[in-house]
Amino acid sequence: MGYNFFKITELKESFRRKLNTFVYTLGNAITHGEKISFADNDISYFLQLQNERLKNKQLTMEYELYDRDDSRNPTVGSEWRDAHYESFVCSEQIGVKRKILKGGSKIYSDNKKNILYTTITDVTTGIHPDNESVCCPNCGNVTTIAGLQGGCEYCGTMYKMDDLFPKVSGYYFLNDVALAGKEGIQGVIPFMAAAFIINAFIAVIAMIVRGEFKITSLFLLIPVIPLSMFLGYVLFSIYMMIRLIAIGSSQSAGKYGTIGSRKKFEQRMRMITPEFSFEYFTSKVISLIKTVVYSENPQDLLFYKGGATSPEFKDIIDLNYGGALGLAGFQEERGIVTVFTDAFFDVLYAKDSKIIFKRETLRAVFQRRTDIPINLQFSMTKIQCPTCTGSFNAIRNKKCPYCGNVYDIISDDWVLVDLKYE
Numbered sequence: 001m002g003y004n005f006f007k008i009t010e011l012k013e014s015f016r017r018k019l020n021t022f023v024y025t026l027g028n029a030i031t032h033g034e035k036i037s038f039a040d041n042d043i044s045y046f047l048q049l050q051n052e053r054l055k056n057k058q059l060t061m062e063y064e065l066y067d068r069d070d071s072r073n074p075t076v077g078s079e080w081r082d083a084h085y086e087s088f089v090c091s092e093q094i095g096v097k098r099k100i101l102k103g104g105s106k107i108y109s110d111n112k113k114n115i116l117y118t119t120i121t122d123v124t125t126g127i128h129p130d131n132e133s134v135c136c137p138n139c140g141n142v143t144t145i146a147g148l149q150g151g152c153e154y155c156g157t158m159y160k161m162d163d164l165f166p167k168v169s170g171y172y173f174l175n176d177v178a179l180a181g182k183e184g185i186q187g188v189i190p191f192m193a194a195a196f197i198i199n200a201f202i203a204v205i206a207m208i209v210r211g212e213f214k215i216t217s218l219f220l221l222i223p224v225i226p227l228s229m230f231l232g233y234v235l236f237s238i239y240m241m242i243r244l245i246a247i248g249s250s251q252s253a254g255k256y257g258t259i260g261s262r263k264k265f266e267q268r269m270r271m272i273t274p275e276f277s278f279e280y281f282t283s284k285v286i287s288l289i290k291t292v293v294y295s296e297n298p299q300d301l302l303f304y305k306g307g308a309t310s311p312e313f314k315d316i317i318d319l320n321y322g323g324a325l326g327l328a329g330f331q332e333e334r335g336i337v338t339v340f341t342d343a344f345f346d347v348l349y350a351k352d353s354k355i356i357f358k359r360e361t362l363r364a365v366f367q368r369r370t371d372i373p374i375n376l377q378f379s380m381t382k383i384q385c386p387t388c389t390g391s392f393n394a395i396r397n398k399k400c401p402y403c404g405n406v407y408d409i410i411s412d413d414w415v416l417v418d419l420k421y422e
């Protein structure tokens with residue numbers, strides 16, 4: 001996924017510091033509902049919804065991200081750009097420890113060796129997008145980039161360009177098949193130790209049975225050490241192979257057979273907007289699905305035009321993209337393209353104080369117009385009213401606060417028309 005084995009570019013130092021802050025504040029945003037740094041408003045919004053879901057269930061989810069290999073820096077994969085912004089996908093070996101508490105006692109915990117994929121968006125060098133609308137990271141009101149630099153007209157907070165860009169505009173975790181840093185050594189030691197204990201136990205029993213056991217016979221166990229190390233190594237390799245096959249098959253499930261339609265879809269969308277990429281579309285899809293799943297009233301959401309969602313969604317407390325967005329097909333009719341996607345997720349459910357882990361496939365159907373270019377920076381938190389051109393945050397107002405017209409999001413962006421279990 002966007003990973004180039006031949007050309008590895010490390011993320012710039014200045015970006016790295018911001019990405020670290022994002023990683024550091026992500027856990028607190030989920031656990032305590034605190035503000036996340038350097039994330040765009042769509043991410044902040046679904047994290048807030050996730051935190052509210054946990055609160056409603058009277059659960060606390062401790063969510064800790066840790067660097068699996070301090071000696072390696074995040075690397076940059078595929079990139080795309082439009083008139084004012086450039087975006088690229090960045091990857092880093094980050095593990096996630098989750099611990100779920102109810103009334104102070106632990107009811108679930110896990111520790112996943114993941115790769116964190118982030119989409120980082122920056123302003124294109126040399127261009128000053130002063131009049132671009134942007135959300136105030138403090139109060140969420142819509143103003144312009146220039147406006148924020150002079151002090152937000154709603155809350156007065158002043159920003160430097162450096163506070164606003166670059167920012168994280170998408171993220172997901174994938175289970176890593178490889179080992180990072182000291183994980184190889186740490187992983188093989190228990191196998192070697194177990195092999196030694198079993199071998200030594202058998203040898204001692206054999207000596208006792210034959211009546212030859214003396215305390216000095218323990219020295220005879222010394223040659224068992226190299227044998228056990230070898231055996232432990234072999235067993236560890238077999239374990240890693242099984243793990244590779246298991247993770248690989250779960251992450252590529254449904255991926256095959258859809259590559260062709262994915263290419264066709266990309267080509268079709270590039271006729272509307274040459275910068276369109278499937279990676280951009282994937283991060284959009286994940287954000288919209290998370291927002292619907294964590295929302296208590298999805299039908300109030302501007303971009304959701306489907307029916308009532310499955311009641312099971314209300315029990316979802318964490319949702320991790322499983323690494324494959326399958327494209328079941330797309331069709332075009334009267335200037336509207338409809339695209340059928342299958343997204344794979346690792347899901348945590350909280351049902352009657354029980355935590356259940358499940359792998360699920362969600363079928364999400366999206367629509368958009370084919371007569372207007374795709375705005376790669378589009379966000380429902382900074383809408384431009386087509387009637388009066390006023391800018392507002394559609395999460396707070398369904399109608400334009402300036403002219404009162406009801407805003408229809410399909411005039412600007414993707415609309416989710418159906419979301420259900422596959």
Ligand SMILES: [Zn+2]
Binds near residue numbers: 136140141152156
């Ligand atoms: Zn503000």
Ligand SMILES: [Zn+2]
Binds near residue numbers: 385386387401402404
């Ligand atoms: Zn208006």
